[in-house]
Amino acid sequence: MTNSSSQWQLLLDRAASPMALLDPCGHFVHANDALCAVLGYGRDSLLDRPLDDFTVGEVRGDGAVVDRRFRRSDASTLWMRQSTSPILDPDGEPGLLLSQFHEIADHPETNVLWCRVFANAPIGMALLDLDGRWTDVNDAWCDLLGYSRHEMLGMRYSDVTYAQDQEHGSAALADLVEGKLPTVSLKKRYRHKDGHPIWVLVRTSVVTGADDRPAYLVSQCEELSERCVTDAHLAHLALHDPLTGLANRALLADRLAHVLAELERAGGVVAVLVADLDELKPVNDTYGHAAGDLLLTTTADELLNAARPGDTVARIGGDEFAVISTHPDVRAAEEFRDHVAQRLRTERETPDYRLRIRASVGLATTADPATQPAALLHDADQDMYRRKLGMRGTAGEAPSCPSCQCREEVRAEPPDDVPQAAPRLR
Structure with missing residues (x-):
């Protein structure tokens, strides 16, 4: 560093306006605090790099005064006018360049063009941050998913993705954020x-900042279209609940028969859990069926999070769910039941209210491969209703459950001590 450049750096650091020293090739030699603050980069990120690395598109103008569109560290852009003067060395040659910058309004033609392309695109377009949160969406995207723009901003793509599709989406996001891939395409369900x-078919591309990082x-x-949905997709739809994406009753019966057939070889016990929501009807009545659907999908997500690899989680009725699991003994199965019951005591915040999940969870186990699947489901169902009514059954007792008529009454009128969906505290 020469004495001359050191003196100029001291002057720049005292200046309130954005300024920089450049070498004759346009590389940063020094940037003052004001310029670093405007661009959002630390000084070390700028030094020795060409000014063009931080410029988007064409530089307008020539000579000593030009207009540049800079990309800031948060990926936003701004136009600044650059006024440059040479600093002559003792031989009268330009050794350094002194540039001063001040912000100007965006060139209207550029901004208008982008806004028109984004807003009027016939397909859904969206901007996301690196956490997968939507920061802007166009009308076509809103029409596709049924949400308003206000509702979607701040939501993550995962909020409307079925749990079974989350793994592929998370892996694709990680590849983009880590810079492994510039673009990914996924067929998935929203x-x-x-x-x-x-x-839908979603194509997502990464946009890098001036530091070349996503x-x-x-x-x-x-x-x-229907013709684009493969036979595998159709098979999936035939065996899964369309709202939650969980296995349906037909797939549950098949999986249970398979697990029982493997019991003699694998050992241990097969456990079937049946969970019944305690407050779906009052939520539907108070907040509408959209809130009830959110209660169901949240319950499905909690069950999937509680289940282990190899378990089967299913929705077998309007407000009933089931889990098939294997354990070394009955005690381990009971601990798993308690874990699931605890997961199904949770809350979900929405912009307008707080949903409270409360569920009764019954358990049936067997170590006998000859056990009929329907009988095991029935026993778990009866245990669930004993628990719903606060009765304490013991192993081997005959079920003491309400009749079918009484069972429907329990659903329609939950006990008074069951917490209901409450307005969100503001």
């Missing part, structure tokens, strides 16, 4: 606001 699944994501989304 959950419409009304509750039904939508098969700054944000751009997604394009279009609904797949």
